[in-house]
Amino acid sequence: MIELKTSAEIQRMHLAGRFVAEVLSEVGRLADVGVNLLDLEHHVRGMLGRRGAQSCYWDYAPSFGRGPFRNVICLSVNDAVLHGLPHDYTLRDGDVLSMDLAASIDGWVADSARTIVVGTAAEQDLRLIRATEEALEAAIDAARPGNRLGDISSAIWAVARDYGYPVNAEFGGHGLGRTMHEEPHVSNRGRAGRGLTLRPGLTLALEPWFARTTDRIRYDADGWTIRSADGSRTAHSEHTIAITADAPLVLTRRESERPATRSSTAGRLSTTDG
Structure with a gap:
């Protein structure tokens, strides 16, 4: 069942979204060479507690996991991309770190993810991150009333093809609102003009994620962490958005973030995020 949100409910989700954006900005600032993932996890726990927010990940127990998730943020390094369990790992120069957080405030949820390079960045890693950022912005632009769900999926897929990256369709975006996962599922690969007609009040988490050379995944022994x-x-980029009668409203935009934009050269883009 798909639940359309009122303007007042979207504003409440926006409050959660601004907090999630703040946390991801802070974690990105703290993540540096020599920092342990568990220190980042504990810092986020403190931010959640001070705000009176709840992590949607704690005790999350879907069919694909192994036992309940007992962390408040997903931290995935290098070939890990989704559901990474924070563990005793010290970040190294050149590591690619994906950070994913869903939090609830007063019963309303927002979900976002970003990927950064710790220390010295290799151009091929920056290119991969930029591709997910550009795909996310293309997906947001396609999220307009009267368009179809397939238009969002197709927009993501088109950017991946331009960059030459394969796309996994097992995990993608989703509806959200009072809970972290609602209908519909939003694939990162699809055909334009197909699927659900988009209507104002629909709230979605859009989350393109790519591996450089494969669309196949494997799980760690922990049963959660997904790797290429x-x-x-x-790399993984995600925003929570609301479809409105006008432009899509991004509920998790970070203050220092400038939306990724295409340049005239395929496979390139300009973006700034502190």
């Missing part, structure tokens, strides 16, 4: 099957590096 061939060990190639990965």
